[in-house]
Amino acid sequence: xxxxxxxxxxxxxxxxxxxxxxxxxxxxxxxxxSRGQLVFTRENCVYCTACAKKCPTGALKVERAxxxxxxxxxxxxxxxxxxxxxxxxxxxxxxxxxSPVTTKAGETYSGTL
Amino acid sequence: xxxxxxxxxxxxxVLPEPVHLDLVVEDEKVVEARPSIGFVHRGLEKxxxxxxxxxxxxxxxxxxxxxxxxxxxxYCQAVEAIMDLAVPPRARYLRTVWGxxxxxxxxxxxxxxxADGMGFESLFMHSWRVREQVLNIxxxxxxxxxxxxSCKIGGVxxxxxxxxxxxxxxELVAIEKDLREVTQVFLNDNSVKRRLRGxxxxxxxxxxxxxxxxxxxxxxxxxxxxxxxxYAAYGELEMEPVTRTEGDSYARCAxxxxxxxxxxxxxxxxxxxxxxxxxxxxxxxxxxxxxxxxTEQPRGEVVYCLKANGSKNLERFRVRTPTFANLxxxxxxxxxxxxxxxxxxxxxxxxxxxxxxx
Numbered sequence: 001x002x003x004x005x006x007x008x009x010x011x012x013x014x015x016x017x018x019x020x021x022x023x024x025x026x027x028x029x030x031x032x033x034s035r036g037q038l039v040f041t042r043e044n045c046v047y048c049t050a051c052a053k054k055c056p057t058g059a060l061k062v063e064r065a066x067x068x069x070x071x072x073x074x075x076x077x078x079x080x081x082x083x084x085x086x087x088x089x090x091x092x093x094x095x096x097x098x099s100p101v102t103t104k105a106g107e108t109y110s111g112t113l
Numbered sequence: 114x115x116x117x118x119x120x121x122x123x124x125x126x127v128l129p130e131p132v133h134l135d136l137v138v139e140d141e142k143v144v145e146a147r148p149s150i151g152f153v154h155r156g157l158e159k160x161x162x163x164x165x166x167x168x169x170x171x172x173x174x175x176x177x178x179x180x181x182x183x184x185x186x187x188y189c190q191a192v193e194a195i196m197d198l199a200v201p202p203r204a205r206y207l208r209t210v211w212g213x214x215x216x217x218x219x220x221x222x223x224x225x226x227x228a229d230g231m232g233f234e235s236l237f238m239h240s241w242r243v244r245e246q247v248l249n250i251x252x253x254x255x256x257x258x259x260x261x262x263s264c265k266i267g268g269v270x271x272x273x274x275x276x277x278x279x280x281x282x283x284e285l286v287a288i289e290k291d292l293r294e295v296t297q298v299f300l301n302d303n304s305v306k307r308r309l310r311g312x313x314x315x316x317x318x319x320x321x322x323x324x325x326x327x328x329x330x331x332x333x334x335x336x337x338x339x340x341x342x343x344y345a346a347y348g349e350l351e352m353e354p355v356t357r358t359e360g361d362s363y364a365r366c367a368x369x370x371x372x373x374x375x376x377x378x379x380x381x382x383x384x385x386x387x388x389x390x391x392x393x394x395x396x397x398x399x400x401x402x403x404x405x406x407x408t409e410q411p412r413g414e415v416v417y418c419l420k421a422n423g424s425k426n427l428e429r430f431r432v433r434t435p436t437f438a439n440l441x442x443x444x445x446x447x448x449x450x451x452x453x454x455x456x457x458x459x460x461x462x463x464x465x466x467x468x469x470x471x
Contacts, residue, residue: 006298010235019242031249033277035256056168079171079262080270093256 030095035078037098038071042109044090045069051082051091061106072106114139119452123152127230127456130466134459138452146447148440154470161427166192166400167266169427176432177468178259179222180410182215184432184468185264190344191406191419192266198396202346202388204268209346209383210281211251211261211269213376217288218247218259219411220369220376223463224299227366230456231308236298243291250284253277268393278384289377296370309363313446313458316360323442326435327413328368329462333360339409350382362461369463399425410435412463434468 021028030036047069052062059075060082062068083091117138123131131152137145160172173188174181186208193200225240248258254273255263263271273281299305315325320333330337331354338354340347355371357364400421407416413435420429439462446458 005302006233006236009239009294009298013239013242019245031252033254033256033271034252035262056164056171077171077260077262078257080256084270 028096032095034095035080036094036096038073038076038078038082039092039094040069040071040107040109041090041092042069042111044088045109046088046090048087050085050087054081054085056081059106066110068108068110070106070108072104073101074104116144121146121455121459125456127226127460128464129226130464132459132464132466134447134455136447136452136455141452143447143450143452143455146444148444150466150470152470153467157471158430158432161430163426165425166421166427167396169430170265171262174260174262174264176471177434177465179219179465180215180412180415180468181259182211182255182261182264183408183410183415185261186212186345187406187408187415187417188419189264189266190408191404191417192400192421194404194406195400195402195419195421196266196396196398198267198394200268201391201394203272203390204392206346206383206387207269207271207273207392208264209350210273210380211255211263212345213380213383214247214251215261216411217292217373217376218244218251219463220373221247221292223369223411223460224295224366227457227460228299228305230460231305233305236295236305240295243288243295246284246288246291250281254281265393267396268391270393272392273387278387282381282384285377285380289374292373292377296373299366299370305366306363308457309366310361312362312454313450313461314359314361315442315446317358319445320360320442323445324438325413325442326438327410327463328365328372329413329439329442331356332364332368334358337414339407339414342407344408346383346386347379349386350379352379362457365461399423400427412436412465412468413438415468432468432471434465434471436462436465436469439464440469 047062047064047067049062052060057075057077059072061070080093083093119136119138121134121136122128123133133149135147136143157172157176170185174185176184221240221244225237228236252258254277255261263269315333317334320330334356336354336356355368357367401423403420405418407414416433418431422428443462
C-alpha cells in the first residue's frame with residue numbers, strides 16, 4: 001500500500017532500541033577479527049627487520065644493531081602485513097583503537113632480548 | 114530571456130564529494146551545465162612507479178572509499194591475468210561475497226544520499242542504519258569497514274570459517290527484512306515517486322550512445338552487467354541483470370533497490386556453494402605483459418589497463434571508472450531540467466568523484 005508506509009516504519013523504529021551509542025560515554029563493542037591498532041610486544045622481538053621490509057607505507061623502522069623499533073602511527077594503515085610476516089609473534093592488531101596520536105614522531109621501543 | 118550562471122558545488126549539501134557545475138539557467142530552467150573536475154586528484158596512477166606491484170593493492174583499494182574492495186579485486190585480477198596465476202576456487206567465492214557486500218553498502222549509501230537530496234531525512238537515516246549492519250559483517254569477516262584490505266594477488270588474505278559463514282547468513286536474514294521495508298518506501302511512497310518519476314528520462318538508445326554503464330544503463334532497458342562475464346565466482350552463480358525500461362530517476366532508484374536483494378541472493382548462493390581448500394597461492398616473480406580487466410562495480414563497469422615490464426614496479430596503470438562514463442549522461446540529463454531537480458539528477462548517476470579523479 002503506497003500510503004503511510006513510511007509512517008508505519010517510523011513508528012516501528014521509534015519504538016525499538018536506538019541503534020546508536022552515546023560515544024564516548026558508552027564504549028563501542030569491539031568486533032572480533034577487526035583490524036584495529038598495531039600492538040608491539042618488545043619482549044618477543046628479535047629485530048629481524050622483516051616487518052619493516054614488508055610494510056607497504058614505511059610506518060615501521062627497525063635498526064638491528066641498535067635494537068630499536070620505531071612505529072609511526074600516522075603512517076600505519078593497520079593492514080596487518082607485519083603481523084603476518086613476524087616470525088616471533090611480537091606484533092598483533094587489537095580490535096579497538098588506541099588514544100589519539102598527537103605527534104608525528106614515531107613511538108620508539110628499544111631493548112635487548 | 115536573460116541567461117544567468119549559477120555555480121553548483123564543489124561544496125554543496127547534496128554532494129558528498131567535490132565537483133563543480135556552472136549551471137546556465139533561463140528563468141528556472143537549466144539550459145546547459147558546464148562541469149569542472151579535478152578537486153580531488155591525488156596522482157594514484159603515477160604511484161605504480163614507486164610502489165611494488167604487490168603493495169599497490171593497498172593503493173588501488175584507496176582509489177575509492179566506497180567500492181574499495183572491487184578496485185582491489187580488479188587490480189588483483191589484472192595482475193593475476195598477466196602472471197597467469199590460478200586463484201583457488203574458495204578465494205574466488207570469498208571475493209564474490211565481499212564484492213556483493215560492498216555493492217550492498219554502496220547502494221544503501223546512495224539510497225540514503227538520495228533521500229537526503231530530496232529532503233527525506235528519516236529515510237536517509239534509516240537507509241544508513243541498515244548499512245551499518247552490513248558494515249558490521251564486513252568488519253567481522255575482513256577486519257576493515259570500508260577499506261576491506263582482504264584482497265591480495267593470488268587470492269585473499271582471510272578465510273571465513275563455518276562460524277563466520279553461519280553468522281553472516283543469520284545477519285543476512287535480518288538485513289533482508291530491513292532492506293525490503295526500506296526499499297518499499299523508495300518504490301511506493303507517493304512523495305518519493307513525485308520527486309523521481311519522469312525526471313531525467315534517458316532512452317536505451319541515448320544511454321548506449323552516451324556510453325552509460327551500470328544501473329544508469331540498466332534503468333534504460335539495456336541488460337548489460339559485467340558480472341555476466343563470469344569473473345570471480347559469478348559464472349557459477351545464478352543471476353540476471355536487473356533492468357527497467359522507463360529510464361528516469363525512479364527507474365535508476367528501482368534498479369539499485371532490486372540489486373540490493375539480488376546481492377543478498379548472490380551472497381547466499383556463494384556461501385552455500387563455497388568450496389573447501391586454500392585461499393591463496395604463492396606469488397613469485399614479476400609480471401610482464403599488458404592486460405585490460407573489466408569488473409562490475411556498484412556504479413557500473415570499471416576498466417583497468419595494466420602494462421608491466423618484468424620489474425617489480427608496473428610500467429603503466431590506467432583506470433576508467435564508471436562515474437567518468439556516466440558524466441556525459443548527467444550533463445545531458447541536466448539540459449532542460451528544473452533548477453530544483455538538479456540535486457536529484459546529479460545524485461541519480463551515483464557520482465563518485467574520488468574514483469573519477471584518482
